[in-house]
Amino acid sequence: xxxxxxxxxxxxxxxxxxxxxxxxxxxxxxxxxxxxxxxxxxxxxxxxxxxxxxxxxxxxxxxxxxxxxxxxxxxxxxxxxxxxxxxxxxxxxxxxxxxxxxxxxxxxxxxxxxxxxxxxxxxxxxxxxxxxxxxxxxxxxxxxxxxxxxxxxxxxxxxxxxxxxxxxxxxxxxxxxxxxxxxxxxxxxxxxxxxxxxxxxxxxxxxxxxxxxxxxxxxxxxxxxxxxxxxxxxxxxxxxxxxxxxxxxxxxxxxxxxxxxxxxxxxxxxxxxxxxxxxxxxxxxxxxxxxxxxxxxxxxxxxxxxxxxxxxxxxxxxxxxxxxxxxxxxxxxx
Amino acid sequence: xxxxxxxxxxxxxxxxxxxxxxxxxxxxxxxxxxxxxxxxxxxxxxxxxxxxxxxxxxxxxxxxxxxxxxxxxxxxxxxxxxxxxxxxxxxxxxxxxxxxxxxxxxxxxxxxxxxxxxxxxxxxxxxxxxxxxxxxxxxxxxxxxxxxxxxxxxxxxxxxxxxxxxxxxxxxxxxxxxxxxxxxxxxxxxxxxxxxxxxxxxxxxxxxxxxxxxxxxxxxxxxxxxxxxxxxxxxxxxxxxxxxxxxxxxxxxxxxxxxxxxxxxxxxxxxxxxxxxxxxxxxxxxxxxxxxxxxxxxxxxxxxxxxxxxxxxxxxxxxxxxxxxxxxxxxxxxxxxxxxxxxxxxxxxxxxxxxxxxxxxxxxxxxxxxxxxxxxxxxxxxxxxxxxxxxxxxxxxxxxxxxxxxxxxxxxxxxxxxxxxxxxxxxxxxxxxxxxxxxxxxxxxxxxxxxxxxxxxxxxxxxxxxxxxxxxxxxxxxxxxxxxxx
Numbered sequence: 001x002x003x004x005x006x007x008x009x010x011x012x013x014x015x016x017x018x019x020x021x022x023x024x025x026x027x028x029x030x031x032x033x034x035x036x037x038x039x040x041x042x043x044x045x046x047x048x049x050x051x052x053x054x055x056x057x058x059x060x061x062x063x064x065x066x067x068x069x070x071x072x073x074x075x076x077x078x079x080x081x082x083x084x085x086x087x088x089x090x091x092x093x094x095x096x097x098x099x100x101x102x103x104x105x106x107x108x109x110x111x112x113x114x115x116x117x118x119x120x121x122x123x124x125x126x127x128x129x130x131x132x133x134x135x136x137x138x139x140x141x142x143x144x145x146x147x148x149x150x151x152x153x154x155x156x157x158x159x160x161x162x163x164x165x166x167x168x169x170x171x172x173x174x175x176x177x178x179x180x181x182x183x184x185x186x187x188x189x190x191x192x193x194x195x196x197x198x199x200x201x202x203x204x205x206x207x208x209x210x211x212x213x214x215x216x217x218x219x220x221x222x223x224x225x226x227x228x229x230x231x232x233x234x235x236x237x238x239x240x241x242x243x244x245x246x247x248x249x250x251x252x253x254x255x256x257x258x259x260x261x262x263x264x265x266x267x268x269x270x271x272x273x274x275x276x277x278x279x280x281x282x283x284x285x286x287x288x289x290x291x292x293x294x295x296x297x298x299x300x301x302x303x304x305x306x307x308x309x310x311x312x313x314x315x316x317x318x319x320x321x322x323x324x325x326x327x328x329x330x331x332x333x334x
Numbered sequence: 335x336x337x338x339x340x341x342x343x344x345x346x347x348x349x350x351x352x353x354x355x356x357x358x359x360x361x362x363x364x365x366x367x368x369x370x371x372x373x374x375x376x377x378x379x380x381x382x383x384x385x386x387x388x389x390x391x392x393x394x395x396x397x398x399x400x401x402x403x404x405x406x407x408x409x410x411x412x413x414x415x416x417x418x419x420x421x422x423x424x425x426x427x428x429x430x431x432x433x434x435x436x437x438x439x440x441x442x443x444x445x446x447x448x449x450x451x452x453x454x455x456x457x458x459x460x461x462x463x464x465x466x467x468x469x470x471x472x473x474x475x476x477x478x479x480x481x482x483x484x485x486x487x488x489x490x491x492x493x494x495x496x497x498x499x500x501x502x503x504x505x506x507x508x509x510x511x512x513x514x515x516x517x518x519x520x521x522x523x524x525x526x527x528x529x530x531x532x533x534x535x536x537x538x539x540x541x542x543x544x545x546x547x548x549x550x551x552x553x554x555x556x557x558x559x560x561x562x563x564x565x566x567x568x569x570x571x572x573x574x575x576x577x578x579x580x581x582x583x584x585x586x587x588x589x590x591x592x593x594x595x596x597x598x599x600x601x602x603x604x605x606x607x608x609x610x611x612x613x614x615x616x617x618x619x620x621x622x623x624x625x626x627x628x629x630x631x632x633x634x635x636x637x638x639x640x641x642x643x644x645x646x647x648x649x650x651x652x653x654x655x656x657x658x659x660x661x662x663x664x665x666x667x668x669x670x671x672x673x674x675x676x677x678x679x680x681x682x683x684x685x686x687x688x689x690x691x692x693x694x695x696x697x698x699x700x701x702x703x704x705x706x707x708x709x710x711x712x713x714x715x716x717x718x719x720x721x722x723x724x725x726x727x728x729x730x731x732x733x734x735x736x737x738x739x740x741x742x743x744x745x746x747x748x749x750x751x752x753x754x755x756x757x758x759x760x761x762x763x764x765x766x767x768x769x770x771x772x773x774x775x776x777x778x779x780x781x782x783x784x785x786x787x788x789x790x791x792x793x794x795x796x797x798x799x800x801x802x803x804x805x806x807x808x809x810x811x812x813x814x815x816x817x818x819x820x
Contacts, residue, residue, distance in 0.1 A: 175504070180508070262509075271516045274513070274517060278523055282526045
């Protein structure tokens with residue numbers, strides 16, 4: 001037993017162990033873990049059991065992802081993986097270093113939890129160290145962050161973030177009016193949720209939308225990747241936050257929409273202001289025009305008035321200038 | 335009697351109140367052309383609200399454009415018979431009503447009727463009378479005045495597009511339509527600015543329509559309750575229509591009309607297909623939008639600078655030639671377009687095309703005024719814009735069909751290019767024929783009466799040439815002094 005634990009406790013072998021030895025070790029490990037009494041999680045079973053499981057899940061797709069690290073990497077390297085449906089996962093980490101490959105300790109963690117050493121392969125060729133973790137994801141418990149660690153003086157870390165597709169799209173608040181109806185749309189690019197649900201909230205509590213209320217809410221969607229919530233006979237209380245949840249086999253993701261319900265008086269004020277401005281300007285311009293036309297007529301009347309005045313003053317000048325005055329009158333009248 | 339003479343005819347002021355008319359026309363162009371272009375910003379909202387696809391909502395824009403151009407002659411008839419002020423104010427009220435009713439729409443069909451037909455009709459009543467009015471107030475600086483007035487569509491689109499977007503975000507499309515209806519009511523302000531002006535009548539209309547004019551005066555004097563009212567009314571109507579549309583029989587105008595048909599066919603698809611073409615040759619979305627912005631801005635610059643240029647003394651008599659030069663260059667640009675397959679090549683194309691597009695748009699009213707004179711300008715412009723309607727309507731779908739069947743944009747662009755080049759060649763050819771005829775007749779006049787050759791001031795040749803072509807007063811005056819009678 002001690003020899004076996006010693007074997008398990010020692011750093012992982014560099015070269016792939018010979019098959020019979022490996023099988024022996026793993027059978028022993030299986031018995032040891034079974035003796036412990038902890039019922040293993042489906043992903044953490046020993047290799048033969050896992051091979052069985054792999055055979056059961058062989059109709060699932062295989063997702064392979066890899067991260068490359070060097071000893072100069074100062075920041076941890078992260079890779080985001082979006083997953084909609086259950087699949088077999090193959091996560092590989094490569095570590096290139098000039099140091100002695102034997103002195104590096106390789107571990108895998110899910111979140112903060114250390115994963116069992118016998119579930120991952122370690123390989124070395126030339127300057128590079130490979131480690132591969134293979135498992136199957138079938139429910140939301142297996143989603144999360146998986147990290148590979150290469151420990152020497154510094155710890156090098158590569159993280160795979162496995163999540164369901166996110167719906168985050170920037171939505172501007174939707175403006176509507178009292179008595180009108182509106183359509184709230186949630187869309188997911190390149191993903192097909194199993195189901196959609198809608199919630200409304202006035203504070204922090206999300207309340208599901210009551211679809212059975214007559215004539216108020218209608219939920220439908222033309223394609224599998226979008227959903228539409230039609231709200232009719234809007235009132236001021238219908239304003240607020242709405243949430244659409246996309247349900248996948250492996251989890252849920254949500255999106256937030258904001259609805260604002262205005263009364264019709266709100267745009268009416270700028271409208272009336274513009275109308276007042278138009279009426280004022282038209283009145284000013286037409287009055288100006290009438291004034292200019294009157295001014296054009298007045299100088300003519302003014303000149304005739306002057307002519308009449310001059311004739312009157314000539315008249316009163318004297319009676320002896322009869323003949324020339326007649327002539328002047330005639331020319332003046334014309 | 336002295337009073338009557340003083341109120342009457344003046345020559346175009348070329349300034350003073352004329353600049354207020356230009357400002358009014360500028361605002362009319364913003365409220366009609368720029369608002370029409372900004373309607374397409376509402377399409378995304380209409381698609382979401384009415385759950386229709388793009389093709390159904392795009393009909394609104396086509397209906398507005400088509401009705402505005404088709405009813406342009408109606409606009410000139412109304413403004414000729416009532417008055418320019420009343421016509422434009424009526425148009426403003428109609429267009430505003432269309433927008434306000436559209437903000438209460440419950441289906442896309444309602445929008446076709448209100449936003450499409452009613453608003454288009456309102457715009458039609460405003461557009462051509464306003465442009466004709468500018469022509470009446472300017473003669474020396476006509477092209478510059480038109481340049482400033484027509485630049486309203488480019489500047490208006492530039493300013494209104496973000497404003498409409500903001501209105502939709504703040505008030506949703508219903509509130510935005512309501513406020514836009516209020517904005518369009520400013521057309522009434524423009525209408526109030528259009529003070530009527532009576533000009534010295536052209537020589538041509540005096541001689542040709544003397545008979546008609548006496549009948550028209552009889553019509554005015556006849557009381558409405560006389561037993562011969564019906565007959566009088568019919569002859570009056572016939573006569574006034576005959577007088578108004580007499581320019582339709584002028585060969586110059588017929589040539590211009592045909593060339594406008596081909597030019598309108600050629601120029602519209604570019605604004606629809608430049609972005610898809612740029613995307614197909616590998617340009618990114620933002621760069622394609624940038625190309626359209628360049629087109630718009632250079633269009634405005636072309637409007638104003640080309641207007642100023644053709645007002646210079648050296649180019650003033652060659653406005654016709656400048657017009658056909660601008661149209662021809664645009665056609666050539668089209669022919670080169672299929673060979674330009676990268677952004678550094680498409681940017682100069684946008685600049686060139688945009689500049690000459692703005693240039694010939696400015697010169698359309700100027701060239702029309704040169705051909706028909708200022709009294710019939712309103713009706714002539716109505717007819718010219720009417721001829722724009724059908725090509726605007728059919729040209730983008732035909733180009734789209736060509737793109738779909740041939741799989742590339744080359745055929746569509748080549749067709750448009752040849753259409754515009756044909757239009758400019760037709761104009762040049764007509765001008766050449768006219769010049770040849772005139773020199774021929776002058777030559778014959780010289781040979782038929784040798785005695786008159788002794789008159790060194792050339793007045794005989796002048797009067798013969800004048801009978802031939804009374805519209806080209808200016809150009810004949812420049813030709814004759816150079817004519818050597820020895």
